Amino acid sequence: MITLDQELARRARELAAHVGRPVVQLARSHTTTSVERALLRLAGLSGADADGVPWANHLVGQVVDQVGLEHGVALPVWDALCRHEAGDLHELAAKSAIGSVRFRLPDADAVAPVRRAAREAVTRGIARIDARRRERERMVAGIGDAPRKPWIYLIVATGDIHEDIPQAQAAARAGADVIAVIRSTGQSLLDYVPEGATREGFAGTYATQENFRLMRAALDETSRELGRYVRLTNYASGLCMPEIAVLAGLERLDMMLNDSMYGILFRDINPLRTFVDQRFSRQVHARAGIIINTGEDNYLTTSDAVAEAHTVTTSQLLNEYFAKEAGLADWQLGLGHAFEIDPAIPDSFRLELAHALLARTLFPDAPLKWMPPTRHMTGDVFHGYLLDGFFNLAGVLTGQSILLVGMMTEAVVTPWLSDRDLALRNVRYVLDATGSLGEDFRPVPGGFIASRAHRVLEEAVHLLERIDGNAAGLLGAIGDGTFGQMRRPPSGGRGGDGVAPRSELHYNPAEELLEPSRPAAHGHEEER
Amino acid sequence: MTLIRPYGDTTGDGMVQLSFTLPLPHDRVAEGAALQLARRMGMEPAMLAHARPVGPAHTFCVVYGSVTHLVDTESVTVVARDHPLLAPAEVNAEIKRLLRRRLVVVGACIGTDAHTVGIDAILNIKGCAGEKGLEYYREIKVVNLGAQVAVDQLVDRARAEEADAVLVSQVVTQRDAHLINTRALAAAFEAAYPPGRRPALVVGGPRFDEAMAAELGVDRIFARGTTPGDVASYLVHRIATARGDIRASA
Structure with a gap:
């Protein structure tokens, strides 16, 4: 709808790749406790002890204490299994939890069979994820897909999975195409994944494998009833991002929030930990056919949406680079952006259109995620309803793909039944009244909207050049407060103690099997 | 004594609007129930302006009506600001005069709360x-300290x-x-410092009642609409009163 300077766009992508590449190298040369736990979950280890501590945490904790993290857990764990220390992973974890297993690295001549055993176990897990992906494809084809774009995305957040389910089903019946079960606010900083069906959460419901399963089953039922496949979203972020990604793949979740820098900036998680966990979780999402949603909208909740618009574009470009490097395809890149400009600014709506069109034009094949106003929702619900209407209109006009439904009671209460109903009526009215207006919407070349879009892209390129010029690269730029005005030094943040540089012996069969660009059979040769 | 009623378009008409959802399918019973509820809330006469089903088992209602209640403004209690509102330059001058060093403020979102919007609005230069x-x-x-800081961590950092x-x-x-979090905060600071020596504890958030400070064990609560200047002025007032210097608190 607008014409971008192709040379500038090419330069932006080139810079993003240049800035991102050293970070990918870091991710490839380190491992984390959470990646190792994700590996065990892929190999079939689930459940927790009587105190709720997951077996995956017990097993990784024991291996780290005895052998260290740097070699990965696959060799010590399957070495123990090959030595018949236990009959299976569960038993091994239970035994290790009471300190009755000695872990070691296998002798050089025993490495090959140990590797093979680990690889076989993980292959079975990946086959389960593949089966779930095929199941989704069959269901979408058989039941039917969402009738139109944008997909209508609604959040459910009661804290109790058994309350969430009827609310999610009601939202789907009322027109939602995507249901997101928002997580309990504390979860991103938990260094374990809770177990079982949960009924206690703060401003959200814990992400657990059982909660995933229950909600997906309920929405499958509703999908059949409605004749359209209703998608389910959760959050692969925080300290357990790789494990949550695996659980999402195993339980056929359809979309996952998964931003390359969100945890660093907004949760103060160690930068290296985040980038290592990110890469693995994106590899899993790529394989599982999951659409990721990135979190650029968050920058605008702390920074000015006009002055800092280019940080959104910059982050989208970085997210695109990291996502593709990990094997995700364009159709899986739900890059985020938001309607957060102060409505008191003259021409605020035109600026919103310019920013939204920039994203649409720069990433033509990505299912862009369009986020509603939050920052300028003041508690004046009447004004908020109007603002949400304009947000919906901007979404339609600029061809956004996933529209998160704004609530007029944002900043007042967690949405009530009636809030959701009113919000959906707002969306439906705008879609029905203006659905194809995009066809008639042709901003004048060189006019206000086109020039603004160009300028934001230019500023993004300048910012990428500055990051590229930082002696410490992207990590240095994050430390300097480049994004969301948050300063996060590379050595700071939570979870840094769960990161280790890989040793020569490090082996992670999951990564080898998920590596997109190389034939898996030769993967371990190149791992070194 | 000043007695007031809500104002629709005529003084004293008492008009209010009210919306709510009833767990009933939309039918005559639901509409009657909505009116009965409105009357019991003091709306007389009440008019059901709008009712529509929200799914098969709920009805959303909008009611307009005149309330019978009166409010005597003299019986309204508010937490009045008992100190002057100072400009940044005045705050700086007062701190210099009272402390002869910089005032140290440690801020955080505690417990599971990840919403730094409030603390950032008060602390960030922005x-x-x-x-x-x-x-x-x-x-x-x-x-x-940002989001999701444990209370112990906050105490340690405040001491450091x-x-x-x-x-x-x-x-x-x-x-x-x-x-719950605010009470835990107050208890932790009381335990960690000698009596009367802990730093001023100031809590804020959109849903707090400013009158609950004493009950929750903190010095001051700020509710919706608080600006950095409000907080800075209060802090100056707090040091001044703690030091028996009344000049700033006049």
């Missing part, structure tokens, strides 16, 4: 409502920084998390 945040004040040293004041914001209120 500020809010056209006012710069406390970082902008030359005589205030700001240590912003020799904080004069600790600012905590709480947005999440589900299951009274904000009240």
Whole structure:
């Protein structure tokens, strides 16, 4: 709808790749406790002890204490299994939890069979994820897909999975195409994944494998009833991002929030930990056919949406680079952006259109995620309803793909039944009244909207050049407060103690099997 | 004595609007129930302006009507500001005069709360409502610990920084998390410092009742609409009164 300077766009992508590449190298040369736990979950280890501590945490904790993290857990764990220390992973974890297993690295001549055993176990897990992906494809084809774009995305957040389910089903019946079960606010900083069906959460419901399963089953039922496949979203972020990604793949979740820098900036998680966990979780999402949603909208909740618009574009470009490097395809890149400009600014709506069109034009094949106003929702619900209407209109006009439904009671209460109903009526009215207006919407070349879009892209390129010029690269730029005005030094943040540089012996069969660009059979040769 | 009623378009008409959802399918019973509820809430006469089903088992209602209640404004109690509102330059000058060093403020969102919007609006130089945040004040040293900080961590850092004041914001209120967290905060600081020596504890968030400070064991609560200047002025007042210097608190 607008014409971008192709040379500038090419330069932006080139810079993003240049800035991102050293970070990918870091991710490839380190491992984390959470990646190792994700590996065990892929190999079939689930459940927790009587105190709720997951077996995956017990097993990784024991291996780290005895052998260290740097070699990965696959060799010590399957070495123990090959030595018949236990009959299976569960038993091994239970035994290790009471300190009755000695872990070691296998002798050089025993490495090959140990590797093979680990690889076989993980292959079975990946086959389960593949089966779930095929199941989704069959269901979408058989039941039917969402009738139109944008997909209508609604959040459910009661804290109790058994309350969430009827609310999610009601939202789907009322027109939602995507249901997101928002997580309990504390979860991103938990260094374990809770177990079982949960009924206690703060401003959200814990992400657990059982909660995933229950909600997906309920929405499958509703999908059949409605004749359209209703998608389910959760959050692969925080300290357990790789494990949550695996659980999402195993339980056929359809979309996952998964931003390359969100945890660093907004949760103060160690930068290296985040980038290592990110890469693995994106590899899993790529394989599982999951659409990721990135979190650029968050920058605008702390920074000015006009002055800092280019940080959104910059982050989208970085997210695109990291996502593709990990094997995700364009159709899986739900890059985020938001309607957060102060409505008191003259021409605020035109600026919103310019920013939204920039994203649409720069990433033509990505299912862009369009986020509603939050920052300028003041508690004046009447004004908020109007603002949400304009947000919906901007979404339609600029061809956004996933529209998160704004609530007029944002900043007042967690949405009530009636809030959701009113919000959906707002969306439906705008879609029905203006659905194809995009066809008639042709901003004048060189006019206000086109020039603004160009300028934001230019500023993004300048910012990428500055990051590229930082002696410490992207990590240095994050430390300097480049994004969301948050300063996060590379050595700071939570979870840094769960990161280790890989040793020569490090082996992670999951990564080898998920590596997109190389034939898996030769993967371990190149791992070194 | 001043008695008032809500104002629709005529003084004393008492008109209010009210919306709610009833757990009933939309039918005559639901509409009657809505009117009965409105009457019991003091709306007389009540008019059901709008009712529509929300799914098969709920009805959304909008009621207009005149309330019979009166409010005597003299019986309204508010937490009045008992100190002057100072400009940043005045705040800096007062701190210099009273402390002869910078005032140290440690801020955080505690417990499970990840919403740093409030604390950032007060602390970040960016500020809010056209006012710069406390970082902008030359005589205030700001240590912003960010989101989801454990209370123990906050106590340790406050001690290490020799904080004069600790600012905590709480947005999440589900299951009274904000009240539970605030009590835990007060208890931890009382336990960690000698009696009367702990830093000023200031808590803020959109859903707090400003009158609950004493009950929750903190020095001051700020509710919706608070600006950095409000907080800075209060902090100056607090040091001045703590030191028996009444000049700033006049």
